[in-house]
Amino acid sequence: MSVSASSITVDGKNVELPVKTGTIGPSVVDIGKLYGQTGAFTFDPGFTSTASCESAITYIDGDEGVLLYRGYPIEQLAEQGDFLETAYLMLFGELPTPAQKADFDYRVTRHTMVHDQMNRFFQGFRRDAHPMAIMVACVGALSAFYHDSTDISDENQRMIASLRMIAKMPTLAAMAYKYSIGQPFVYPKNDLDYTSNFLRMCFAVPCEEFQVNPTYARALDKIFILHADHEQNASTSTVRLAGSSGANPFACIAAGIACLWGPAHGGANEAALKMLMEIGTPDNVAKYVAKAKDKNDPFRLMGFGHRVYKNYDPRARIMQKTTHEVLKELNIKDDLLEVAIQLEKIALEDEYFIEKKLYPNIDFYSGITLKALGFPTSMFTVLFALARTTGWIAQWAEMIQDPAQKIGRPRQLYVGPAQRDYVNIGQRG
């Protein structure tokens, strides 16, 4: 990393600010001294030009549509690896040897059960509770069960908590799904791989043997890889901010799940499929594209646009390919795919979308595949959270070990009333 300098003058006060350069990507101007030497803050609502940390986990080039996990292109990881290999890469920084992979799979598998009293949690929810509400509650509640892995200053406890989070998310997600359809919970089986185990916990019933369809398992495992991490997105930044106060990892992940739920973020996959269902047929697409362009209409094309990608989201390209493969393999003709293809075609040829550099993002096609795999729309963001837990945990662990990290505490531009005296109620109005 090289450091040069820039300078800024605020109200006549000049200060030199170091410029830091990373391995690849934009440099940063270190403004740590700015307030102390000028009395002024920077102002960047939405953090459109602000780097919050140093990180070595994920790199995105939004203009070129590049996504690297620890330097490896997402296309290669998704096509050649499996999700737990990506999880290992996220946590440890290198691809595992065969022995390391076997050990990691073994350790994660043996943390997939949850404390049996977690079952009682579910009895408190209505059957029609949104599964993301259940996930926020249950993941936060894990800190009530695992007191032996909440001391974040202990490296061993941090690792056990990380393995528990990655291992138990599929179990809790499957329980949330089973509860919503009134079926009994299915326990994990240690002789199944991570994603097959999850599919069995979701779709098996006690009345008969269940064989996981390998096409389903491979497609879903690839989807998990695509969703594993994405630099300092809103939910990851939430996890980091929660973690900066010293909160335990289960509480931090629960905060991340809550943030991911929003339709501008992870909730977009559920919203995108509902949008395609509302559009209904390719003939209606033009009308909805016009709505999306109308400044007076709050409607947006869900699954389109991105804060960083000003080119095609590389994950959306893989997602589109996976959607075609799954539908073909399962011999499913989904009219919504025709709607999505027509919507993408019209939008990408439209001046509004070209000028604003709006392309399909990961959420545009994922819903069609998840629907084909048998999941209800209410479970789509839960699946996103399941996969992103790996990235959240890796980013949280990186932050805890960062010597520069301190509690996150932004400032503000105050626009409220200047100081004034209290007026007794008898003298008001």
Ligand code: SDX
């Ligand atoms: C994810 O950050 C990440 O990495 C997130 C994520 C991850 O893996 O963690 O990639 C996952 O959250 C993907 C994004 C999913 N969300 C959606 O698909 C919802 C629809 N998209 C948008 O709401 C929007 O594009 C955002 C939220 C994704 C990005 O918003 P920005 O960067 O704040 O951009 P903006 O809202 O300022 O939009 C810029 C312009 C605006 O027009 P002007 O005010 O300049 O005239 O583009 C327009 C917007 O109105 N615009 C859209 C649009 N998205 C932006 N117009 C129509 N349809 C859209 N989808």
